Amino acid sequence: MDHSLGPTGPGWLVALETSGLGDMLRQSLWLYPLVEVLHILGLALLVGSIAAFDLRLMGLHTRLPAEALSRLLLPVAVVGFVMVVPTGILLFISEATALARNPAFLVKMGLMVLALGNIALFHRGTGRRIFDWGGGGRPPPAARVAGAVSLLLWVGVLASGRLIAYL
Template sequence: MDHGQGPAGPGWLVALETSGLGEALRQSVWVYPLVEVLHILGLALLVGAVAAFDLRLLGVGCRLPASPLSRLLLPVAATGLALTVPTGTLLFISEATALAANPAFLAKMALLVLALANIALFHHGAGRTIAAWDGRPPPMARVAGAVSLALWVGVLALGRLIAYL
């Protein structure tokens, strides 16, 4: 986006970015940084909890029962998601036209959708029998853990690359 000439792009993106909320986010000395910090905190909670569980699915700490670990980490991940979605939306509003054209942002969103779909598939598939696992998770759970870990690392990496593309 060229700040000298104003935003360019589809009308709805321009409307978001030039809205009072978009302007307030860009012009405030404290609001944008606070939103950014809360977004990073949300990501840390979400991805940290998911990564810890994914590692358990991959065999790290097999003596630790997966079911209680899941009950511990799921609320942490949900809290992270509850922070990340609204703050990410606010960050998007502040630079909607530039982000909508940014390949790293678009790839991040695609991986995010795949990561969330992977979680849903796990909870409707292999995760339904988690209480019966004794030690090593079944093969499909291990695959879900490996895919999840790769997707979330990709989300984080692409999120960082947004500033450089």
């Protein structure tokens, strides 16, 4: 982004973008690409582990116990989330005024809120009874719906995130 005329937008966004951190992210040869790589790695861990569990919820690989798969994949998802949040904030700071107006970014944030809400609903609802599902078999319909909704939302997060560069 050309900042020769300076960024425009709400004051708090301009302040973020023109901060020392924002300038450093834009001017460093390696810092921004490093943050972006870490963001993508975090997304791979987060969305990959969620997608694997969602597919199990949807009825695939019923021989794998859902509860054991959850214990395996949840820590991976948490590591991914812990990577995605700070790197995402740094990426936002570097281009705050443009991103705040970017429709793909706004869609990504909206889908992410919905996806996190879906996770919370699952864990407060049918996910609390994961031990009752037994070692295998198809999960209850509410769990299958939660898995399908989750998979669609997270694919939407990834797709809209990729489209940010083009809009």
